[in-house]
Amino acid sequence: MFKAYRFVYIAIIACFALTQCTSAPKRTQAPQERPDVQQQTLDLEDAKRSADWLDDAWQASNDIAKNSALVQAALTLQDEKQWQKSAAILSRLDKSQLTNDANRYYRLAKGRWYAHNEQWSLVYDVLNGLPERFTQKEYKRLTLELLAFAASERKQYWQALIWQVEAQRYSDDPSPQLLWQTARWVTQSQLPEARPRDLILAGWWxxxxxxxxxxxxxxxxxxxxxxxxxxxxxxxxxxxxxxxxxxxxxxAEPEMNTAKTIAVLLPLSGQYEAQGLAVRDGIIAKVSESTSSELVFIDTNALSFEQQQSKVQELKPAGIIGPLLKESVTHWVNQTNSAIPQVFLNQLDNNTPQSAEGDTALFFALNPETEAEQASEFMSSASSQTKRPLVLAADTPSSKRMVERYKASWSGINEPSVSLFSQRDDMKSAVETSLGLIGSKERIRAVKIAAGKIIVDEQERSRRDISGIYLPGNLQQVRLLKPFIDVSISPFAQRILVYGTSSAHELSNQLGDNDLNGLIFSETPWLVQNNGKNVLLNQWLEARPGWGLSQARLAAMGYDSVDLVQRLTIMQRMPGTQLNGLSGTLNVEQQIVQRQLQWAAFRNGRLTVLEEQPSAGKSRRQ
Known part of the structure; x- marks a missing residue:
């Protein structure tokens, strides 16, 4: 009879779990490998099974003893990978009936459940301050490890490292590699100015x-x-x-050219000559600041891949920059000079860390999807729980790619609204429909009909749930859309910020643009330095008549590629290192150069750099 009651009790708990336990939140990428929480068992000697703890709870003489046994049952169920049953027990416990000792284990069990569901902010909240309350090393280690992972998710990498170092003091199998996986993400701003007193932590510092x-x-x-x-x-x-x-x-090859020759692969003739020359200008400008490197340019349009490779092998360069075109990059990713640092000036469609041999290659691209991703992250941080962004874009393959990247990067509460237009005549209708003016007009018309001769307010009212509007189109599209947006916003409504891309910034409005007043856009830092009054940039543009800001962006890319090839090993090994380049703040993650752009705005007819820049980074995402 007792066994029958016990099984009924367990069945009730399991059924409760199916109805009461919340589901895990949407998965996001992390900057390092996520912990396998299901493998983090306590491995205690003489540990009871969950069924034994449930027996103890059933036979307990009072509520305090019963709840203490149930807490231990919940922990043991987690070790047995029965997470839902564990959560059901935890949700029914009366915390007021827990002793101080039982409350420690209750908090640990809750923290493990949150970690299992990747609810890292809750892990941080429930476990912070708990490790020092345990005396058993197994509990100290597990609690510290969970806190470290939670801190990493909050991008608090130095704090995560502190907890991991402490956790490994209680581990029978310490791993310096695991510690480095956290340490490598610590940025210069996160690192304390003073060296820690603890010798091990001081070494990592x-x-x-x-x-x-x-x-x-x-x-x-x-x-x-x-x-x-x-x-x-x-x-x-x-x-x-x-x-x-x-x-x-x-x-480091012994016979490598002592002059630190850099081989540069660019299309210096043919259809893409202008783009190749722009990159070349930037490379020459960077190298001219120092005499430590010698440049050898190879025209990828004039030579076959085999001829290019033969030329590079003869040079034995210290580094390679290029090629620029995606087709040429495809040929070079499997080339045999794997020991030579190489910065490819493009990115393959399905590029992975295995696309090139070893860790001596980087992929550096000025792809527009990066702007869409950073705009989404920027606008996510400013979005309220009751509002959502609106995206207005052309119905073209390139715009759709931007929209998809924007949506995939969105981390706000409400999903973005998207409205596509096929041609110029559709723009006004797309704006009015998206902002709710069409529906407002219909409601006003219905009220007028019902009111007869009674005068009613005829002012259309736009939607109040829009947090911001993103326009990923070119300058011509933005010039047409922006006035429609301005006149469509109800005078009763709060001002809606409008965001764009660098495509809205051209040589014609380098210093400002009255027609685009209020537009916030992302841009290569070099092009908005000194609010557009960059003397060196203007001198370069004067020396290249007919060229515009699109070529200037490529010149900035060429300039930064020299720094990247010289720092490739450091940046590859440690994503926390950053290069403040002309094309953006750069860091490297899994062979891909990540580029943080500058945010600027057209205000009062002038170009203005925003004082507060977004700290949009990857939630790695990794």
Whole structure:
């Protein structure tokens, strides 16, 4: 009879789980591999099974003893991968009947459940301050590990590293590699100014700082690593640093040109000559600032792939920049010079880290989808829970790609509304329909008919649930859409911000644009420095008559590619390092150069750089 009652009790708990437990939130990408929470068991000696704990709860003489046993049952069910049953027990517990001791385990079980559902902010809230309340090392380790993962999700990488270092003190199998997977994301701004007192943490602090220092002077990196090894001879990361130095020595060919020759593969003739020359101008401008490198340009339009490869092999360069065209990149991704750092100036459609051998290649592209992604992240942070963005775009393949990237990157509460127009005559109708004016006019007409001769308010009212409007079109499209939007916003409604892309910024409105007043757009930093009054940019444009800002963006890309090829190893190994380039703030994630753009606006007829720039980054996303 007792067993029958026990099974009924378990069945009730399981059924409750099916009706009461919430589902996991939408998955987002993380900057490092997510924890496998289901593999994080406590591995305690003499541990009971969940059924044993449920027996104890059934036989308990009072509510306090019963609840204590149920908490342990919930933890054990999690170890047994029975997450829903565990959640059902936790949801029915009376916290007022928990002792201080039982409350610790209750918080841990709740934290594990939130981690299982990837609700990292809740993990952080429920577990913060809990590790020091445990005496058993198994519980300390697990709680610290969960807190570290939660901090990583909040992009608090230094705090995550502190918790991971502490967790490994209680681990039987410490892993410096695991610690580096967090340490490599620590940015310069996150790193404390003062060296930590703890020797192990101080070693990680110095190693991270060395990478950031080397961004200023890449040639000093080997010396910095030597000094680190001498300063921290017993640090657990010693083997890691030795492996880096060995890999660097193997990549450095003895017969490599001592003049640090850089081979540049560009289309310097033919259909794409202007684009190739613009990139070349930027590369020459960067190298002219220093005499440490020699450039050799190879015309990819004039030579076959085999001839290009033969030329590069003869040069034995210290680095390769290019090619520029996607077709040429496809030929080169499997080339044999895998030990030579190479910055491809384009990105393949389905580019993955395996697209090129080893870790000596980067893919650097000025793709418009990047602007759509950053606009979505920027607008997500400003969106309220009751509003949603509106996207107005042309019904073309390129615009649709922008819209899809925007939607995929949206992290707000309400999904974006999208309205596509096929031709110029459809724009006004698309704006009025999207903003609700068509429906408002119909309602006014119905009221007038019902009211007869009674005078009613005829002012149409636009929608109140729009948080912002995104226009991913070119300058001509934005010039037509912006006035329609301005006159369609109800005078009773709050002002709606309108966002665009760099396509709305051309040489004709480099210093400002009255017709686009209020438009906020993303742009290559070099093109909006000094509010558009960049002397060097204007001198370059004067020297290249007929060229515009599209070529200037390519010149900025060429300029930054030199820095990238010289810092490739550092940036590849540590995504937390950043390069403040002409084309944006750059960092590298899985061989892809990520580019943070500048935000500017047309205000009072002038170009203005926004004082507060978005901290839009990947939620990696990784």
């Amino acid at each position: 110095r190693l991270i700082d060395n990478h950031h220092q080397a961004m200023t002077s890449p040639e000093s990196f080997a010396r910095l690593l030597d000094n680190w090894q001498n300063s921290f001879p017993n640090h657990p990361a010693q083997e890691l640093v030795r492996s880096w130095k060995q890999a660097n020595s193997e990549q």
